Amino acid sequence: MSREKILAAVKFNQPAALPLPDMEVLNTLTDVRTDLVSKYKTIATAGGSFVYEVNGFDEIKAIINNEFKPGVKIISALDELSDYIYAETVKHEDGHNFADVELTVLRTKLGVAENGALWLTEKDMGSRVLPFIAQHLAVVIGKDNFVPTMAQAYQVIGAADYGYGAFISGPSKTADIEQSLVIGAHGPRSLSVFILS
């Protein structure tokens, strides 16, 4: 009932059709030759992320082993990091089972230099709640996977079919108490980004 009522009222009250603006110009405004990795690094670091430029997975393992105590629960969605629990094998488990995860390691192929955001879909996450419920989050990205702005990011995403996707740009944070920035609200207390050369 309300559906018809609302649609009729909207149709009756909406003005004559106006065209959509040109979007192409925004796609082409930024210089894609600039050093996107260093731009990303500056923005992401300012947003509270730890960014590491690494040459291979051994370096990533060394950093993780250095930062986390042995025996803590780590889930990884990467074949190359197989010392940890493989996300694929636990993806059908109830999300509540991940409440004790210390670190989740994920991989993406899309990062945005202008705002430090990394695009992750449900497939990259294994389970939707994993990048949120873990105490810490790490994301691996190739050095050629960065685009300048959100305009190009949505060009890359295009018409992709996903159940869920998120731009994640840092650790969970809040500034609700007298505008003091506090890292570690409900989600991960840190975001480490490994840029693979």
Added chain:
Amino acid sequence: MSTTTTKDHPHLAADFNRDEPRVNWHDETLWWVRAKRDIAAHKLPEWELLRETASQIKFNVLSNLSTYLEQFEANATKNGIIVHWAADAAEHNQIVHSLLEQRGITKMVKSKSMLTEECHLNDYLKDHGIDVIDSDLGERIVQLANEPPSHIVLPCIHKKKEEIGDIFHEHLGSAKGESDPKILTETARQHLREVFLTRRAALTGVNFAVAETGEFVICTNEGNADMGAHLAEIHIASMGIEKLIPERKHLGVFLRLLTRSATGQPITTYSSHFSKPQDGSEIHIIIVDNGRSIQLGREEFRNSLKCIRCGACMNTCPVYRKSGGHSYHTAVAGPIGSILAPNLDMKKYADLPFASTLCGSCSNVCPVKIDIHDQLYKWRQVIVKEGYSPKAKTMAMKAMALTLASPTLYRMGGKTGRLVFKYAPFAVNNKLNPWYNQREMPKAPDESFGEWYAKRKGAKNS
């Protein structure tokens, strides 16, 4: 004021203004946020182009809204999302309640949604035996304090950390006198983690819904919307009809503008795109009108539906900063709220369009180029015409119009005024004169401009 039961803006603002240091602190804090917005905006050479593009996309949305709504519904349904329609706040609240009731759920976790504030959902559910916990830290704080949010992005911006410490001590068991934001945030983290892990239902707002794909986007810094939605068996999203955008690529424009305008951040920590429910859970979306289709038909105020709720107009508004959000006695405070509220109830909110200096700063910072101060000015005319303006103001305006229309009366009035200011200043510098309440009265000149001009002309000619 006409016969309203709630206090109006001037009286509520007068209450807020009693504590002068707090007013100054409130003013400075919000100006600091506004300054951060400027820094972020100026870093993008294409900022003005982005604003213009966003504005044009929204014009297109409003002019094709019925089509986009149907398109969104069809695509969301195809994705496995269940779509509901609510004509007003009451119907919205009933739908939420029935979804919970059918599943025997009595506890829900809620992420930020100003629409549910507009609908007074929490009170409604409480009356029906449902326990709701707000999970955005600022919202949780005002919820524990039994207050509404005083700002759409910064809900507890009016509270000092010591007051928050007292609230947490009483409700969450933190140490007495603890006021360190880090420790208080950690206390809330532990408390809310328990909530996320035990609630079967989560409600969120919607920042943007995409007609082309049937997905919707929620932006948070804390990740609370995701923690709630991913751990619950049912996710209810409440959305006003104006939140639609045509295509996924348009998100690129709005996500670039939203947080830069709101807090000066380049993007929120999380911009989450919900397209399909995850295995074993449901997503329901409630599309709410609640007066929006009426506003769509008001040509002069239609633009207000372009609003993306960044709060930039509040942060820059000298009246908002110095009178606090609660003085607006409506869910959305500040300049944009003062345009939206009279659409819902012109009589109840007749005071709000007058709580503006019409300085235009709100329009200047608006990321979707809403002509906010012009609309406030237009509302004043409508409200006066409809007879909802304060009696005293109407009388004074009539007297002024009469005086300005007659040169004799005008000259006489000016002369009397100057004499009163000179020989009996106490007659105007007192509390009976409402104009004096917020202002120093000027010193009157000895002669009027007309007298001076006539004298000067005379001297020249002689």
